[in-house]
Amino acid sequence: MALHSAEKRLTIPLPGNEDLARAIAATGDYQLGSLETRNFPDGESYLRFLDDVEGRDVDLICTLAHPNENFLPVIFAADAAREFKARSVNLVTPYLAYMRQDKRFNAGEAITSRTFARLVSSSFDSLLTIDPHLHRYHALSEIYTIPATSLASAPVLAKWISHNIEKPLLIGPDEESEQWVSQIGALSGAPFTVLRKTRYGDRNVEIHMGDLSQWQGRTPVLVDDIASSGRTMVEAAKQLAQQGLAKPVCVVVHGLFADDAYERLSAIAEKVVSTDCVPHTSNNISVAELLAEAINAAEKERA
Numbered sequence: 001m002a003l004h005s006a007e008k009r010l011t012i013p014l015p016g017n018e019d020l021a022r023a024i025a026a027t028g029d030y031q032l033g034s035l036e037t038r039n040f041p042d043g044e045s046y047l048r049f050l051d052d053v054e055g056r057d058v059d060l061i062c063t064l065a066h067p068n069e070n071f072l073p074v075i076f077a078a079d080a081a082r083e084f085k086a087r088s089v090n091l092v093t094p095y096l097a098y099m100r101q102d103k104r105f106n107a108g109e110a111i112t113s114r115t116f117a118r119l120v121s122s123s124f125d126s127l128l129t130i131d132p133h134l135h136r137y138h139a140l141s142e143i144y145t146i147p148a149t150s151l152a153s154a155p156v157l158a159k160w161i162s163h164n165i166e167k168p169l170l171i172g173p174d175e176e177s178e179q180w181v182s183q184i185g186a187l188s189g190a191p192f193t194v195l196r197k198t199r200y201g202d203r204n205v206e207i208h209m210g211d212l213s214q215w216q217g218r219t220p221v222l223v224d225d226i227a228s229s230g231r232t233m234v235e236a237a238k239q240l241a242q243q244g245l246a247k248p249v250c251v252v253v254h255g256l257f258a259d260d261a262y263e264r265l266s267a268i269a270e271k272v273v274s275t276d277c278v279p280h281t282s283n284n285i286s287v288a289e290l291l292a293e294a295i296n297a298a299e300k301e302r303a
């Protein structure tokens with residue numbers, strides 16, 4: 001039975017997240033809401049809810065690429081929704097930022113992942129995200145104190161690869177990527193291999209690739225959770241070329257593509273494909289259904 005519209009969950013996008021919010025709302029019994037937003041001349045944010053949120057479960061859709069500019073508006077929105085007596089205020093962020101500084105590598109460094117988690121936990125009732133960069137943390141619950149659900153994009157990536165690539169060889173460019181490529185391999189039946197990476201700086205990585213000549217005739221598919229400077233994938237692609245393998249198809253969950261990263265990678269790859277966790281011209285794989293199913297499942301659990 002359809003819920004009365006006043007009882008439907010409210011799905012509200014922050015600026016830039018409208019397409020994903022619409023796609024999520026279209027899959028279920030959600031009401032798409034909206035916020036009026038603008039910047040004052042000095043850069044401060046203005047926000048106004050255009051829906052009555054009182055007594056409602058509110059899902060704020062806000063990917064956290066470029067977190068330094070996108071975080072404050074979503075915190076303001078969450079705080080206002082609470083003030084307007086929303087029943088719950090939930091953060092749906094397909095890309096969760098500030099997960100990589102998970103240890104003090106040098107004396108005096110801030111462990112920003114922890115601070116960020118504390119700030120999010122104090123503003124929201126729950127968090128839903130996709131493939132957060134869990135490396136030294138094994139679960140979000142190690143740093144988040146609210147219910148934090150982490151979804152795997154592997155099933156949608158495996159489906160895309162199976163439908164679009166003949167005879168793929170999945171390649172994880174570093175040890176951390178094994179968690180994603182092994183899952184995609186298991187789901188798609190494609191063979192996979194994992195390379196080793198040494199990082200010397202933000203834009204300086206070295207990839208160690210063993211002999212892959214046995215895989216001649218297969219299409220290399222580089223899979224990573226994040227492409228930021230793009231150097232990891234570019235270096236891996238260069239080595240594949242040196243070994244005489246075909247140009248790779250690059251599949252990335254969170255395509256951050258800083259500066260000219262996308263252009264550099266496109267120049268050396270057969271194709272660069274990303275999910276819509278971060279809006280980008282390379283988006284080809286939608287995570288809307290995955291998110292909507294999880295929101296639905298959580299809703300049923302609570303009912």
Ligand code: R5P
Nearest residue numbers: 224226227228229230231232
């Ligand atoms: C880090 O370990 C991640 O899994 C990615 O490999 C990394 O963030 C990619 O960064 P970049 O594109 O700057 O090489």
